[in-house]
Amino acid sequence: MKNFLCGSLVLLLIYACSVSKRSAGPEQLSGIHSYPFFISDTFDKALYKATLDIKNQHLSGFLLIKKISDSVHRIVFANEIGMTMFDFGIQTNRFTVHYIFEPLNKKILVRLFEKNFRQLIFNDGPDNVNPFLRVQLQSEGQPDQVPDRITIVNPGIKMSMVLTLISQ
């Protein structure tokens, strides 16, 4: 049984780590809103169910946003099995990659992640200069509370992330 369990988990792990194909592209957003929810004094952490589509590749799992201090937030994305896909530290003037799963470790992707999370957390304005870094962000829920659902779309590179609140 041990052998079975070990083998199965290796398979699950690799499946979860691998990037599977999906035909659906990012959805069109009906409205664009953003609020600085995550820097409020009352915010501590939020755990989301997350799906990430990059072109025709699909990843899913958990996304944790945690305020470490008044100036530092940590954002960790792990798949269902628990393996970390990325772990970022973000400040107003600094972005730290603590870990990123090798297939995601592309310069343009990391810049996009930074742009997306900077806009989500600090409500930084979108970059209109570089079309690849364009960010569309939509959130649902009470305006003064942590959003129940967040959709981030980068039309320039066909990347989209959908977050659904699990707990806070």
Next chain:
Amino acid sequence: MLRQFFLTIFSGFIMTCMAQLNPMQKKDAENVRQYIAEATRNTTAIQSEFVQEKELSVLSEKIISKGVFYFRKENQLRWEYITPFNYLIIINNGKLLVRDGNTENRVNIQSNKVFREINNIIIGAVQGTLLNDTKNFQSSLFDENSYYLCKLIPVNPKLKESLSEIWLYFNKTDYTVDKLDLRESSGDYTRITFIAKKLNPLLSDEKFSVR
């Protein structure tokens, strides 16, 4: 004086580590491996609940998921998360189904080199050869209080980047796995603990349907 103090602390630390983890003598390890192989041979099906805890050490956070899993020889597996959300993986003789909410995704393992290799690992596992499979894993056995602990280190460097070690904790009575750790190089790990485990239950074909 200061040097002596540090030496004392250091040797105390080493002794604590040794007390917690005793590498097994070769003969004892061989015996345990044989018992495990026998338990594997006698197990044709498994049904169990599980609790999965993802430990984020730097953030002092845990992400907890719960679910059930079913296995039937030779190559059928249903791994199902129930909380905090539904997520289902079924493997059935070379075919794989993933259901995430309303979205279903099917993969033919045979047509994909990575999956085919993984599938071969599973077959090797069911046949009881994985722990002796030096091609894919380096394994070592330890006597750890109430468990026999088997540490597996992937040989494949790509796998090793994400997963530095797999730790399997074997029950000392029936030689089945009670819990396991998937350990990452960052120090974070995911622990899966099996509860209400049933060996050789009668399982319906429906549980493994990938259609």
